[in-house]
Amino acid sequence: INLVKKAQEHMNEDEAQKLEQKIRTATFTYDDYLKQIQTFKKMVSIKSLLGMLPGMWQLPAMDFDEKEFFKVEAMILSMTRDERAEKCELTTPRRKRVAQGSGTKIEDINKLVKSFKQ
Numbered sequence: 001i002n003l004v005k006k007a008q009e010h011m012n013e014d015e016a017q018k019l020e021q022k023i024r025t026a027t028f029t030y031d032d033y034l035k036q037i038q039t040f041k042k043m044v045s046i047k048s049l050l051g052m053l054p055g056m057w058q059l060p061a062m063d064f065d066e067k068e069f070f071k072v073e074a075m076i077l078s079m080t081r082d083e084r085a086e087k088c089e090l091t092t093p094r095r096k097r098v099a100q101g102s103g104t105k106i107e108d109i110n111k112l113v114k115s116f117k118q
Helices: 002-010 013-024 030-043 046-052 067-077 092-102 106-117
Strands: none
Touching: 013 030, 030 067, 067 092, 067 106, 092 106
């Protein structure tokens, strides 16, 4: 119940419906992903969130590095508007530029792109 309350505080029903529609129609962009990360960061820490989920206390201690959110955020913000909207492909030179701009490695960019496409 606490988790639902937290989510309702930070996201209205209209936004949730728009997001659901984008996911269903495969029009979810890096900008949408960034917005979700930023909303999630405002809600609660990952460890607190896991504590709100039923049964999570039974699982072995999971090590979640919250710095990953900042890293992903930096990578997306280092993309151009067209790259975030997926109007152009993230070629190797573009990935190198994004990696340099975000202070990450090209492997991190590749991992982000791969996870985003799934």
